[in-house]
Amino acid sequence: MGAKFIGQFLLEKELITREALLAATEQQLRVNLTLGALAVAKGFLSEAQADAINLEQQRSDKRFGEIAIARSMLNSQQLDELLLAQKAQRVFLGEILIQQGHISREKFEAELVLFNQEQERSAELVKVNLHSLPQYGVIEDFLDMTLKILLRVAKEQVKITSVGYTALQCAYTFAQRVKGDQQFDYVLALPENMVRILCQNFLRIDCAVVNELALDAIGEVVNIISGSGCAKLSARGKEATLDPPRVISGAAPANAVCIGMSSIEADFEVRFYF
Amino acid sequence: MSRKYKVLVVDDSTAMRMLIKASLQDSEFDVVAEAGDGGEAVQSFKVSAPDLVLLDIVMPVMGGVEALGQIMAQDKNAVVIMVSSLGTEDAVREALKTGAKNFLQKPVEQESLLKILRNTVDLFMGR
Numbered sequence: 001m002g003a004k005f006i007g008q009f010l011l012e013k014e015l016i017t018r019e020a021l022l023a024a025t026e027q028q029l030r031v032n033l034t035l036g037a038l039a040v041a042k043g044f045l046s047e048a049q050a051d052a053i054n055l056e057q058q059r060s061d062k063r064f065g066e067i068a069i070a071r072s073m074l075n076s077q078q079l080d081e082l083l084l085a086q087k088a089q090r091v092f093l094g095e096i097l098i099q100q101g102h103i104s105r106e107k108f109e110a111e112l113v114l115f116n117q118e119q120e121r122s123a124e125l126v127k128v129n130l131h132s133l134p135q136y137g138v139i140e141d142f143l144d145m146t147l148k149i150l151l152r153v154a155k156e157q158v159k160i161t162s163v164g165y166t167a168l169q170c171a172y173t174f175a176q177r178v179k180g181d182q183q184f185d186y187v188l189a190l191p192e193n194m195v196r197i198l199c200q201n202f203l204r205i206d207c208a209v210v211n212e213l214a215l216d217a218i219g220e221v222v223n224i225i226s227g228s229g230c231a232k233l234s235a236r237g238k239e240a241t242l243d244p245p246r247v248i249s250g251a252a253p254a255n256a257v258c259i260g261m262s263s264i265e266a267d268f269e270v271r272f273y274f
Numbered sequence: 275m276s277r278k279y280k281v282l283v284v285d286d287s288t289a290m291r292m293l294i295k296a297s298l299q300d301s302e303f304d305v306v307a308e309a310g311d312g313g314e315a316v317q318s319f320k321v322s323a324p325d326l327v328l329l330d331i332v333m334p335v336m337g338g339v340e341a342l343g344q345i346m347a348q349d350k351n352a353v354v355i356m357v358s359s360l361g362t363e364d365a366v367r368e369a370l371k372t373g374a375k376n377f378l379q380k381p382v383e384q385e386s387l388l389k390i391l392r393n394t395v396d397l398f399m400g401r
Contacts, residue, residue: 149381152381153381199289202289202293203289203292203293212288213288213289216287216288216289217287217289219287219289220287220289220290223287223332223359223380224359224380224381225359226359227332227358227359227360227361227379227380228359228361228379230360230361230362231360231361231362231379233362234361234362234363234364235363239362239364240362241332241360241362241364241365242332242359242360243332244286244332244333244334
């Protein structure tokens with residue numbers, strides 16, 4: 001079993017239902033206020049100011065407070081007050097599941113211990129498997145950028161769940177050729193809902209269906225990841241350049257290195273075709 | 275009324291052009307033309323006569339650096355800023371050597387985009 005989130009862990013063990021998880025995560029979103037909402041509630045920021053910071057946050061990996069201070073919209077005392085208030089009112093998913101009667105406290109606490117043990121084992125296994133790959137260096141650089149860029153431009157917190165040579169079946173596959181000292185395709189294989197969610201978060205528009213614009217947006221996300229990966233290679237003295245990204249179809253080649261990824265939304269895959 | 279600067283945005287990604295346009299909305303920079311590859315960029319530069327060009331590097335048909343060379347051949351004073359995911363030393367060096375005035379690595383944040391545009395205007399267009 002790979003790395004996952006506690007809600008997903010409980011769902012897979014059939015200890016809670018999908019509806020219960022959905023209700024609990026929605027409740028969590030309602031209860032756990034963002035720093036922006038807290039700042040507006042306390043009169044530190046106007047809604048327009050909070051929106052402007054959120055917009056910048058959407059396009060960067062900077063924290064809300066960091067941007068607000070840099071723009072002189074908040075001072076450090078106000079930020080500390082907001083952070084304390086946020087911490088004080090924060091409710092964890094498990095607590096909501098217990099409060100809503102979806103699982104008993106004893107059962108949840110026992111499962112949390114198992115979950116944490118599994119996460120540790122899984123992280124160790126992924127680390128060992130990654131290190132054993134012959135192309136470990138370049139893969140590490142590109143995986144690092146994948147996690148950072150998905151968080152930065154698409155607000156998706158992602159974990160690596162597996163390392164292997166068997167490709168997952170995904171609805172959409174995006175590839176970009178990296179050329180230079182090392183030649184390979186960087187590939188992002190996504191299920192349909194992940195394409196829509198990434199597009200929505202990247203462009204800040206509704207994306208009800210996967211259309212040409214959505215495919216183009218994900219191609220651009222792939223391009224940003226690959227370009228940043230190439231910059232890392234370049235910083236280590238390696239030559240690297242790119243062809244434009246493209247949507248591909250068909251089975252992955254037998255020698256494809258497949259890195260399983262998981263976000264709260266879906267499982268997907270990053271592949272390297274050497 | 276403060277001056278408006280005409281901007282040509284060149285990127286093969288429609289999504290990226292949308293993001294750049296949204297970032298420049300309500301600023302002193304007006305997107306007057308768009309192009310999806312280097313060849314279109316060279317043509318569009320002739321027709322729209324922009325004050326500034328935001329030019330991607332990795333594009334099909336004709337890449338950004340080749341387009342930059344052709345734009346500089348048309349107008350040696352053209353003010354072109356490369357906006358690319360490819361932030362390698364070679365890419366930056368080649369673009370600047372070919373005549374780009376500045377370089378911004380994607381992802382593009384509104385604040386950094388406006389800052390680089392304003393700095394470039396101050397340095398090369400004597401605002």
